[in-house]
Amino acid sequence: MSTTRREIKMDLTKLATERRNPDTLNIDELSALEVVQKIHEADLQVASCITPALKEISIVAEKAVEAFENGGRLLYIGAGTSGRLGVLDASECPPTYGTDPKLVIGLIAGGEFALRNAIEGAEDDAELGKSDLQKENITEKDVVVAIAASGRTPYCLGAMEYAKQQGAHTAALVCSMNSPMEKLADTSLVVVPGPEVVTGSTRMKAGTAQKLVLNMISTTSMIKWGKVYSNLMVDVQPTNEKLKQRARNIIVEATGVSEEEADTALKEQNGNTKAAIFQLITGVSADEAKGYVEKQNGRLKDAIKLYSQK
Numbered sequence: 299m300s301t302t303r304r305e306i307k308m309d310l311t312k313l314a315t316e317r318r319n320p321d322t323l324n325i326d327e328l329s330a331l332e333v334v335q336k337i338h339e340a341d342l343q344v345a346s347c348i349t350p351a352l353k354e355i356s357i358v359a360e361k362a363v364e365a366f367e368n369g370g371r372l373l374y375i376g377a378g379t380s381g382r383l384g385v386l387d388a389s390e391c392p393p394t395y396g397t398d399p400k401l402v403i404g405l406i407a408g409g410e411f412a413l414r415n416a417i418e419g420a421e422d423d424a425e426l427g428k429s430d431l432q433k434e435n436i437t438e439k440d441v442v443v444a445i446a447a448s449g450r451t452p453y454c455l456g457a458m459e460y461a462k463q464q465g466a467h468t469a470a471l472v473c474s475m476n477s478p479m480e481k482l483a484d485t486s487l488v489v490v491p492g493p494e495v496v497t498g499s500t501r502m503k504a505g506t507a508q509k510l511v512l513n514m515i516s517t518t519s520m521i522k523w524g525k526v527y528s529n530l531m532v533d534v535q536p537t538n539e540k541l542k543q544r545a546r547n548i549i550v551e552a553t554g555v556s557e558e559e560a561d562t563a564l565k566e567q568n569g570n571t572k573a574a575i576f577q578l579i580t581g582v583s584a585d586e587a588k589g590y591v592e593k594q595n596g597r598l599k600d601a602i603k604l605y606s607q608k
Contacts, residue, residue, distance in 0.1 A: 313448055313449075313474045314473070314474050314475070314490055314492055314493065315447045315448060315473050315474055315493070315494065315498065315500050315504050316448075316493075316497065316498050317492075317493040317497070318493060318497045319340070319492070319493035319494060319495060319497065320493075321336065321339070321340070322336055322340075322495045322496070325495065325496070336495055337495050337502070340494075340495050340502070340503055341502075341503065341506060343491060343492065343503070344491050344503050344506045344507050344510070345510065347489050347490055347491045347492070347507055348489045348507060348510055348511060348514075350488070350489075351487050351488055351489050351511070354469075354485050354486060354487050354488075355487055355511055355514050355515060355518075356518065357485050358441065358443065358469045358485050358487065358515050359514070359515050359518035359519045359522065360519075360522070361441045361467045361469075361485070362441050362515065362516075362519035363519050363522045363523050365439055365440055365441045365467075366401065366519070366523050367523070368439050369439055370437070370439030370440045370441065371400065371401055371402065371403060371434075371439075371440050371441070372388075372401070372402045372403070372440075372441050372443070372515075372516075372519065373402075373403045373404075373405065373431070373434060373436070373440060373441070373442045373443065374387060374388055374402075374403070374404045374405065374443050374445060374512070375404075375405040375406075375427065375430065375431065375442060375443070375444050375445070375453075375454060375457045376405075376406065376407070376444060376445035376446055376451070376453075376454060377406065377407035377408075377412075377420060377421030377446065377451055377453050377454070378406075378407070378412075378416070378421060378501075379447075379500060379501040379504075379505045379508075380445035380446050380447060380451075380471075380505075380508060381404070381405070381406030381407055381412065381445070382406060382412075382413055383445065383505060383508050383509050383512060384404040384405070384406070384443070384445050384512065385404030385405075385406055385413060386404070386509075386512075387402070387404065387509075387512040387513070387515075387516050388402040388403055388404035388516075389404065390516075391516055391520070392535065393534070393535055393537065393541070394520075394531055394533075394534060395520045395525040395531065395533045395534075396525070396533035396534065396535050397520075397525075397533075402516065403434065405430050405431070405434070405457075407420035407421050407423070407426060407427070407430075407453040408420040420453060421451050421452065421453045422451075422452050422453070423452060423453055423456070424452040424453065424455055424456030424459075425456055426453055426456065427452070427453040427454060427455065427456030427457030427458075427460070428456045428457060428459070428460040430457065431457050431460050431461055431464075432460065436460070436461055436464045436466050437464055437465065437466065438464060438465030438466060439466075440461070440464075440466040440467075441466065441467045441468075441469065442457065442458065442461040442466050442467070442468050442469070443468075443469045443470075443471055443487075443515065444457055444458050444468065444469070444470050444471070444479055444483070445470075445471045445472075445508055445512075446470075446471075446472055446479060447472065447473040447474070447500035447504035447505075447508070448472070448473075448474055448477065448500075449470065449472030449473070449474045449477020449478060449479040449480055449488075450474075450477055450478050450479065451479070454470075454479055455478055455479060455482065458470065458479065458482050458483065459482070462482070462484075467484050467485070468482070468483050468484045468485070469483050469484065469485040469486070469487060470482065470483035470485075470486050470487065471487040471489070471508055471511055471512070472486070472487070472488055472489075473488075473489055473490055473491060473500065473504040473507060473508070474488075474490065475488060475490060487511055489507045489508075489511060491503035491504055491506070491507045524594075524595065524596050524597035524598070524599075524600070525596070527552060527572070527575065527598045527599055528552070530548045530551060530552055531544075531548065532548060532552070532571045532572045532575060532598055533571065533572065533596070534548065534571060535569070536564070536569045536571070542564075545564055545569070545571045546560045546561055546564060548571055548575075549563065549564060549571060549574050549575055549578065552575045552579075553575055553578040553579055555578050559578065560574070560578070563575075563577050563578050563584075566584040567584055567587070567588065570588065570591075572591050572596065572598045573587045573588040573591050574587075575598060576590055576591050576598060576601055576602065576605075579602060580602070580605050582605075590604065590605055
């Protein structure tokens with residue numbers, strides 16, 4: 299056994315995510331309902347473990363907004379479940395907030411094939427983490443969030459070291475205390491849900507905690523970047539019938555007009571929900587409405603305030 303693998307084995311015995319859960323020692327003897335109840339009881343503990351990290355989560359969201367406004371990006375990188383969760387969060391930003399697919403990027407050790415298949419050894423390759431970020435041409439404008447329940451995944455550490463060399467802001471989303479990733483990151487997001495129902499199965503509580511944090515980062519950054527008006531997702535892209543109806547409903551909620559009027563304005567704005575709302579609230583022409591929104595960099599509330607001050 300190499301020194302590296304021996305050190306990894308020793309580290310695993312100290313990780314909270316690898317400890318046995320005393321509440322589930324006899325879980326293999328329980329009925330299906332009792333197993334479900336045990337899992338549910340464990341899941342109820344997850345949200346509270348995020349509370350100590352709220353300030354740090356907000357810092358990462360603010361850094362992401364700074365990146366967006368200065369031509370940078372938000373990148374998630376991880377292996378296994380952690381990598382898949384990052385890819386999921388990134389892939390949902392374009393349809394929800396109308397962002398360029400290259401603005402929020404999810405990278406997983408082993409590439410797209412790893413989304414559905416286990417890639418043995420990929421997470422242990424620090425050079426792979428570095429090379430994956432090199433392909434994305436990381437700069438000081440970017441924010442890189444490395445995700446790993448253990449906080450010691452070599453793939454993530456290699457990526458973080460490279461990102462720091464390029465001047466990017468680095469964050470580590472981990473589920474263990476005092477990990478190498480926590481120590482390396484500019485901002486550490488430490489959420490510790492404790493031992494899993496099935497020992498070491500970090501796709502469960504740890505994965506749930508990571509998903510909640512990623513939701514907070516992407517949603518908060520999009521809100522602060524002007525992608526939300528009140529609590530309405532006004533940059534939704536009406537690319538299918540469900541989303542077209544959602545866009546109509548958003549316009550109706552924001553303006554109080556009929557669904558038919560909302561549909562007309564949406565068509566006049568070629569699916570631009572924010573411009574349609576501005577047009578209906580102010581009564582200006584379609585072109586003038588689009589211009590006002592564009593002048594305020596898509597911030598609908600700011601555009602309406604500017605118009606009201608005329």
